[in-house]
Amino acid sequence: MKYQTIGIVFVIAVLAVAGCSKNQDTSQMKDGTYTAQMTEYSHGWKEYVTITVKNATIVTAEYNAENPSGFIKSWDNAYMNNMKTITGTYPNEYTRYYASLLINQKDVPVIDALTGASHSGANFKRLTQAVVKKAKLGDSTIALVQSEDN
Numbered sequence: 001m002k003y004q005t006i007g008i009v010f011v012i013a014v015l016a017v018a019g020c021s022k023n024q025d026t027s028q029m030k031d032g033t034y035t036a037q038m039t040e041y042s043h044g045w046k047e048y049v050t051i052t053v054k055n056a057t058i059v060t061a062e063y064n065a066e067n068p069s070g071f072i073k074s075w076d077n078a079y080m081n082n083m084k085t086i087t088g089t090y091p092n093e094y095t096r097y098y099a100s101l102l103i104n105q106k107d108v109p110v111i112d113a114l115t116g117a118s119h120s121g122a123n124f125k126r127l128t129q130a131v132v133k134k135a136k137l138g139d140s141t142i143a144l145v146q147s148e149d150n
Contacts, residue, residue, distance in 0.1 A: 028106065030056075030137075032052070033052045033140065034052075034135045035051075036131035038144075039145065040146075045065035045067055047063070048065065048066070049099075049102075051102060051135065057105065060103070065095075083116075087117065088116045122148060123147070126145050126148075
């Protein structure tokens, strides 16, 4: 009976310690590379954000979009010329602007939408929240983000 009681106490102690180890500290980002992307293409493009975290701080960030063949939106000169005349900005400009807001951040920063790229700005905010959440969990799987339209 005495050994049975000791065994039960031992099992309870082991389970308690194991349960505590599952609780991850999600107050700061873990070192690694993390990506969030939209679930659907919008106007032929699927936006994404990729960050690299070092010492709980974002050290690199990329925000862009790709078409189904993998061509990057900010490389599309025809799209750039058309959009610049209509909105005053273009993908190579606003993707760099938005990505620069993440550098040296330890959490989701305040993000103000750039005039002419407000839809992309809204998607960037949602993607940033998702990618930072993944970084805090240390989960390097791609976060999939629904469009506002869905």
